[in-house]
Amino acid sequence: MRKPDAASEARLEAIRRNATEATVEGHGGSYYGLPLLKPTTWTWEVPAYFFVGGAAGAAAVIGFAGRISGADSRLVREARWIAAIGGALSAPLLIADLGRPERFLNMLRVFKPKSPMSVGAWTLVAFGASSAIATLPMEDRRSRLSGQAGLPVLHWVSDSAGAASALTGLVMMTYTGVLLGVTVIPVWTKHAGILPIHFAASSLGSAAALLELRGHRQLAVRRIATTAAVIETVMDAAIEQPNVTARIGSAFAGPIPLALQLLFGRSRKARQAAAVSALLGSLLTRIAWVEAGS
Amino acid sequence: MAHPTTGFFTDSTLCIGCKACEVACKEWNEVPADGFVFGGLSLDNTLGLGHSTWRHVKFVERPVTVGRGGNDPNTMTWQFSSDVCKHCENAGCLEACPTGSIIRTEFGGVYVQPDICNGCGYCVVSCPFGVIDRRPDDGRAFKCTFCYDRQIAGEQPACAKACPTGSILFGDLEALGRVADARIATLHGQGMTDAKIYDPKESSVGGTHAFFLVRGDIADYNLPANPEIPTVHLGKAWGAAAVAAGAIAAASLLAFAFGGRK
Numbered sequence: 341m342r343k344p345d346a347a348s349e350a351r352l353e354a355i356r357r358n359a360t361e362a363t364v365e366g367h368g369g370s371y372y373g374l375p376l377l378k379p380t381t382w383t384w385e386v387p388a389y390f391f392v393g394g395a396a397g398a399a400a401v402i403g404f405a406g407r408i409s410g411a412d413s414r415l416v417r418e419a420r421w422i423a424a425i426g427g428a429l430s431a432p433l434l435i436a437d438l439g440r441p442e443r444f445l446n447m448l449r450v451f452k453p454k455s456p457m458s459v460g461a462w463t464l465v466a467f468g469a470s471s472a473i474a475t476l477p478m479e480d481r482r483s484r485l486s487g488q489a490g491l492p493v494l495h496w497v498s499d500s501a502g503a504a505s506a507l508t509g510l511v512m513m514t515y516t517g518v519l520l521g522v523t524v525i526p527v528w529t530k531h532a533g534i535l536p537i538h539f540a541a542s543s544l545g546s547a548a549a550l551l552e553l554r555g556h557r558q559l560a561v562r563r564i565a566t567t568a569a570v571i572e573t574v575m576d577a578a579i580e581q582p583n584v585t586a587r588i589g590s591a592f593a594g595p596i597p598l599a600l601q602l603l604f605g606r607s608r609k610a611r612q613a614a615a616v617s618a619l620l621g622s623l624l625t626r627i628a629w630v631e632a633g634s
Numbered sequence: 635m636a637h638p639t640t641g642f643f644t645d646s647t648l649c650i651g652c653k654a655c656e657v658a659c660k661e662w663n664e665v666p667a668d669g670f671v672f673g674g675l676s677l678d679n680t681l682g683l684g685h686s687t688w689r690h691v692k693f694v695e696r697p698v699t700v701g702r703g704g705n706d707p708n709t710m711t712w713q714f715s716s717d718v719c720k721h722c723e724n725a726g727c728l729e730a731c732p733t734g735s736i737i738r739t740e741f742g743g744v745y746v747q748p749d750i751c752n753g754c755g756y757c758v759v760s761c762p763f764g765v766i767d768r769r770p771d772d773g774r775a776f777k778c779t780f781c782y783d784r785q786i787a788g789e790q791p792a793c794a795k796a797c798p799t800g801s802i803l804f805g806d807l808e809a810l811g812r813v814a815d816a817r818i819a820t821l822h823g824q825g826m827t828d829a830k831i832y833d834p835k836e837s838s839v840g841g842t843h844a845f846f847l848v849r850g851d852i853a854d855y856n857l858p859a860n861p862e863i864p865t866v867h868l869g870k871a872w873g874a875a876a877v878a879a880g881a882i883a884a885a886s887l888l889a890f891a892f893g894g895r896k
Contacts, residue, residue, distance in 0.1 A: 564886060
């Protein structure tokens with residue numbers, strides 16, 4: 341029979357320590373390579389809404405700038421109509437993406453300034469309403485010639501709504517970039533400081549493109565299209581594009597229309613090609629950036 | 635009536651991987667089944683937290699240091715850890731929610747009101763822990779409710795009640811912090827020097843109401859070293875938006891000047 345002594349007990353203590361003192365080794369710093377974050381659940385309606393809402397917002401801004409500059413009323417009227425139609429199309433797109441579309445109005449039970457989704461929902465409502473009202477008749481040569489009584493109030497309502505539509509339109513153009521940037525998705529947050537500019541410039545390019553395709557030949561429309569293409573060309577160079585679609589979209593939104601405008605700007609066909617390119621680029625860019633988060 | 639701020643303290647060194655917490659959670663909350671996919675070499679068949687997995691037992695497999703807590707070089711160590719919504723002090727999902735569906739309860743938990751949520755999906759991309767998700771066939775977003783209903787009734791959450799080893803502790807958050815400190819001191823005293831508390835108090839999350847005791851590299855548990863809430867990017871993003879809006883307004887006005895109307 342063995343008698344426990346100090347040495348034997350120390351040995352047993354050492355064995356016990358040996359068993360518990362282990363430290364575990366890592367294996368590559370992940371859990372079976374499974375992603376930590378959830379991908380976005382958004383479907384095609386979201387980038388489509390970004391595109392339509394942005395172009396509509398920019399059209400409202402162009403319409404307002406044209407109005408206070410005394411531009412041709414046909415240009416102003418059509419810009420306002422593009423804003424109104426785009427605003428009207430935006431709501432169903434945004435609603436269609438909801439998991440519970442019938443509860444869209446729950447967006448309007450609170451206002452949360454720190455939530456870009458909340459700010460966006462309220463902006464869309466204000467933009468949609470004001471851009472629709474801004475299609476009411478405004479004072480122009482036609483209304484002056486006909487001399488209709490009682491219209492000044494209508495004109496005032498139309499122009500006030502046009503101003504409100506332009507103001508909220510500026511948010512429509514930019515906030516979608518904020519919406520992506522203020523999340524936890526690394527590819528979006530990394531570009532939080534540039535996506536609002538990228539999306540705003542391509543929105544402006546889209547609105548100018550629509551006016552070009554509607555046959556508006558004012559120098560202002562061409563200048564705006566070129567400005568947007570210049571900014572988008574800078575964005576194309578400055579942004580590390582997340583995928584192939586983004587690279588293609590960026591090229592269509594910036595360098596391609598810019599080259600067409602600068603080299604063949606006198607040709608109507610070339611300007612129209614540039615317009616189509618800008619529209620396509622703006623849409624592809626948004627599809628690509630939403631896709632990058634999924 | 636004032637309520638205490640409650641918390642979960644999940645000690646993975648006591649977890650035996652039995653998944654009683656997963657079963658209890660599913661049963662009490664009537665959460666639907668969500669597939670049966672095994673991951674890795676082990677018995678993890680739910681893979682991660684999601685719209686229909688609110689407690690998830692991780693099976694962390696790591697190489698053995700032979701002679702130190704193991705003898706067979708061809709086998710591995712298993713660390714089990716029951717994961718759950720962190721119920722962040724500053725919750726990204728709650729700040730992002732545009733309907734006000736996601737609220738802070740009187741117990742300090744983060745709760746999605748299912749009768750308000752319209753399934754916009756913004757919370758999904760706002761959770762730094764990848765917890766909340768939209769359930770495709772339902773349309774709404776779901777995650778751990780912290781058994782809000784049971785807490786109102788004075789009961790502890792289902793997972794904590796069902797846990798057979800005391801790995802999941804529920805109670806007053808501050809008191810649990812002291813329990814955790816004592817447990818760490820014990821484990822370190824026994825030589826388990828890689829035991830640590832995961833509770834990102836220094837990040838913008840500002841600490842969690844569900845915190846964990848884990849061992850070794852936290853990345854092996856799919857826990858982020860430095861989780862950030864989305865709103866830290868607000869200034870940068872809206873700043874860029876303001877610059878863009880100002881520049882575009884000015885450019886549009888200038889375009890019509892100097893002969894632009896023609």
